[in-house]
Amino acid sequence: MKLYCLSGHPTLPCNVLKFKSTTIMLDCGLDTTSVLNFLPLPLVHSPRLSKLPGWVSKDGTINLEKRELLDLSNIDVILISNYHCMMALPYITEHTGFTGTVYATEPTLQIGRLLMEEVVNFMERVPKAQSATCWKNKEIQRMLPGPLKDAVDVWTWKRCYSMQEVNSALSKVQLVGYSQKVELFGAVQISPLSSGYSLGSSNWIIQSHHEKVSYVSGSSLLTTHPQPMDQSSLKNSDVLILTGLTQMPTANPDGMLGEFCSNLAMTIRAGGNVLVPCYSSGVIYDLLECLYQFIESANLGTTPFYFISPVANSSLEFSQIFNNKCNAGCCLIVPVLLMFQLIQTNKLKHYPSIHGDFSSEFRQPCVVFTGHPSLRFGDVVHFMELWGKSGLNTIIFTEPDFSYLDALAPYQPLAMKCVYCPIDTRLNFHQVSKLLKEVQPLHVVCPEQYTQPPLTQSHRSDLMLELQPPPMPYRRCSVLNLPFRRRYERVYIMPELANSLVPSEIKPGISVATVSAVVHSKDNKHTLQSVPKPPPVAPSKKRKRVMDEPPVVLAPKPLLSGAVPLEAFLATLQKHGITEVKVEETADGHILHLQAEDTLIQLEEDGTHIVCDNNEPLRTTLRDLVLRFLQKL
Numbered sequence: 049m050k051l052y053c054l055s056g057h058p059t060l061p062c063n064v065l066k067f068k069s070t071t072i073m074l075d076c077g078l079d080t081t082s083v084l085n086f087l088p089l090p091l092v093h094s095p096r097l098s099k100l101p102g103w104v105s106k107d108g109t110i111n112l113e114k115r116e117l118l119d120l121s122n123i124d125v126i127l128i129s130n131y132h133c134m135m136a137l138p139y140i141t142e143h144t145g146f147t148g149t150v151y152a153t154e155p156t157l158q159i160g161r162l163l164m165e166e167v168v169n170f171m172e173r174v175p176k177a178q179s180a181t182c183w184k185n186k187e188i189q190r191m192l193p194g195p196l197k198d199a200v201d202v203w204t205w206k207r208c209y210s211m212q213e214v215n216s217a218l219s220k221v222q223l224v225g226y227s228q229k230v231e232l233f234g235a236v237q238i239s240p241l242s243s244g245y246s247l248g249s250s251n252w253i254i255q256s257h258h259e260k261v262s263y264v265s266g267s268s269l270l271t272t273h274p275q276p277m278d279q280s281s282l283k284n285s286d287v288l289i290l291t292g293l294t295q296m297p298t299a300n301p302d303g304m305l306g307e308f309c310s311n312l313a314m315t316i317r318a319g320g321n322v323l324v325p326c327y328s329s330g331v332i333y334d335l336l337e338c339l340y341q342f343i344e345s346a347n348l349g350t351t352p353f354y355f356i357s358p359v360a361n362s363s364l365e366f367s368q369i370f371n372n373k374c375n376a377g378c379c380l381i382v383p384v385l386l387m388f389q390l391i392q393t394n395k396l397k398h399y400p401s402i403h404g405d406f407s408s409e410f411r412q413p414c415v416v417f418t419g420h421p422s423l424r425f426g427d428v429v430h431f432m433e434l435w436g437k438s439g440l441n442t443i444i445f446t447e448p449d450f451s452y453l454d455a456l457a458p459y460q461p462l463a464m465k466c467v468y469c470p471i472d473t474r475l476n477f478h479q480v481s482k483l484l485k486e487v488q489p490l491h492v493v494c495p496e497q498y499t500q501p502p503l504t505q506s507h508r509s510d511l512m513l514e515l516q517p518p519p520m521p522y523r524r525c526s527v528l529n530l531p532f533r534r535r536y537e538r539v540y541i542m543p544e545l546a547n548s549l550v551p552s553e554i555k556p557g558i559s560v561a562t563v564s565a566v567v568h569s570k571d572n573k574h575t576l577q578s579v580p581k582p583p584p585v586a587p588s589k590k591r592k593r594v595m596d597e598p599p600v601v602l603a604p605k606p607l608l609s610g611a612v613p614l615e616a617f618l619a620t621l622q623k624h625g626i627t628e629v630k631v632e633e634t635a636d637g638h639i640l641h642l643q644a645e646d647t648l649i650q651l652e653e654d655g656t657h658i659v660c661d662n663n664e665p666l667r668t669t670l671r672d673l674v675l676r677f678l679q680k681l
Contacts, residue, residue: 049261049530051289051493052117055079056524058495059449059474061133061265061291063522064118068235068256069572071118073126074263074289078135080422082205084454085196089174089425091402094433097458117525121145125232127240128152128221129265129292130249131160131329138164138209138217150221151230153240155248157221158366159329162359164214166328169358170425171208173401226250226275234571243267244277245292245474246330247367253281257538260285262489266292268473269483270301279483286532288489290519293498294474295448297511304469305338308444311467312339312415313346320440322415323464325428325455328357331446331471332417333367339415340390352411353396356418356427360398364391402427421447423455432459439463448472477511484515491531496521539567541576548578552679554609562607606680612651613677614638620673649674 055062060077087097120140125148128134134156140146152160182188184202196202209217224230229239240250245268252263262285267277282288296304312322326332332355343349357363390396399406420426435441441464445452448470456462475483477498484492492515499521501508513519522528541563551559565576614631621629621642630641637652645666648659656674660667 051528051530053522053524053526058497059292059295067254070232070235071122071124073123075129075133075265076126076136076140077133081450083422083424085199086424087458088423088429090429124148126150127252128156130246131156131163134160138213139206141217141220142213151224152221153248153250154223159247161218162328162363166357166359168208168211170420234573241278241281242275244269258536262288264288264290267475269479270473282487285489287491287493287530290492290494292474293480294472294476296470296472297476299470301471301473304471308446308469309338309342311442311444313348315442316348316351316413318440319413320442321413321435323431323435323443324417324446325421325423326417326447327419328359328363336390352414354414354416355396355398356402356416358400364398402430422450436462436464442467444469446471477513492519494519494521496523539574539576545576545578608678608680610678612656612674
């Protein structure tokens with residue numbers, strides 16, 4: 049069993065597991081932090097951005113963290129744990145010769161589609177005056193300003209996919225529900241478990257009849273809108289692959305929500321606007337629910353809240369559907385999200401873009417939720433240009449995926465206030481350590497970042513995994529031989545063959561039988577069938593060549609079991625006239641020296657040996673005496 053690690057980002061994993069005869073990709077996260085190396089893509093011409101010095105590229109490039117450690121066309125299936133970890137799917141299914149199946153829950157599929165559609169829309173609606181690719185040449189790259197000149201593997205950065213590629217990729221997805229068991233080629237069985245992190249998020253069990261691998265990615269124990277994490281099903285794992293822990297282990301989500309609300313209220317009371325760069329699904333649900341409970345007590349009832357995204361309407365509808373129905377086994381039995389009270393009372397309005405209805409209904413001061421969190425594309429670029437020059441306004445970062453300082457760099461000097469409130473509800477190190485003690489896997493595999501404290505907090509041993517035995521760390525482009533081997537295989541026996549067996553009891557409650565059979569293997573299932581009898585040869589016909597005749601199946605020699613009792617065996621020898629016997633005790637049994645016959649008999653636990661030179665009749669007699677004390681199977 050091998051694990052190939054294709055991503056260096058612990059919360060955007062992409063691993064490939066070779067288990068029995070199957071090749072399984074575990075997630076296909078897409079690292080988009082490389083967009084921070086580029087200038088923002090404004091919806092309208094920006095004189096300020098166009099005058100910035102340096103190399104300008106409107107290439108829309110993103111970093112595809114996949115190296116050819118293995119041929120991706122050989123991938124049999126892809127298991128998706130949550131919608132954030134499927135953003136690279138079109139690159140894999142449409143450009144590698146992939147012919148397999150993708151498995152995901154329905155909420156993961158539908159919300160993942162929205163996130164991809166949003167990114168494609170952001171990229172395609174901005175006119176590209178030029179396309180730059182020559183800078184990827186190493187000789188040119190080293191002359192670029194930092195950080196581009198120091199970027200690694202820029203040749204792997206790809207242009208954003210199209211909606212045609214998105215639709216084609218998602219057509220390969222097969223929907224599964226929590227605890228549903230799916231058999232892969234008769235070799236292994238997969239089953240998704242609720243991970244408690246987001247709508248439809250899953251951990252995965254991959255098991256055969258005798259081995260079990262658990263894949264834990266992006267899980268949460270907090271009581272929010274998704275179904276609670278299924279922990280008990282992770283027990284008795286031979287190997288547990290762990291990834292997707294919180295990126296903010298020292299930031300308490302509840303504390304960050306409180307800070308978010310207080311800074312928002314402070315800005316609105318001062319007459320300023322609040323900009324919240326966010327994804328169109330995920331943390332925004334928690335923010336809106338928190339605000340619903342907060343705005344009345346903070347006297348913000350008249351403040352308009354705007355959610356602007358090409359998929360805003362669909363995102364809100366899907367979140368409501370999946371929180372009020374049992375879809376694909378994803379039972380989310382909770383009250384209707386409070387944010388829909390905001391919509392019904394007209395306090396939250398959503399728009400596909402800043403054009404159209406929004407421009408006529410827009411009023412200030414207000415709170416705007418929009419993308420993209422990188423501040424490099426999407427409607428957020430317009431609001432940064434609109435509000436960045438006023439100190440009354442505030443931008444509040446809640447997504448932990450990007451460095452907020454790097455995100456703000458192209459907009460400096462900036463007068464608006466900046467607040468960093470990263471909200472990450474995934475498992476922290478304390479929670480995952482407690483979880484692992486409860487489920488007790490034999491071996492834990494995790495990114496090497498989890499086995500050592502952060503560089504900026506090297507004294508914090510609580511910000512790492514300390515387990516016994518120590519976890520097996522992996523890094524990008526590494527290949528791990530997982531520390532257990534298959535020892536058993538299930539074999540079925542045909543009824544007619546089973547009826548022909550004659551079991552012999554070797555000890556109370558245990559019987560064995562010998563069997564001669566042909567092993568038939570198909571779709572990784574093995575069956576013992578009766579040995580076919582050779583067809584009779586007609587005496588009148590000429591015999592075929594020997595090589596054309598069916599093989600002659602010889603009857604198997606009987607197996608012997610039992611032990612030869614020393615005293616009883618000596619008595620039997622005396623009855624047969626062998627009286628001069630010298631007995632020597634050894635570590636493994638006894639050695640009998642028949643002095644008159646110049647013969648040795650070794651009686652041991654696992655065998656009996658008769659050493660008798662040039663006296664075959666005597667050896668045969670002694671053998672028959674030994675066989676009297678043994679059972680034939």
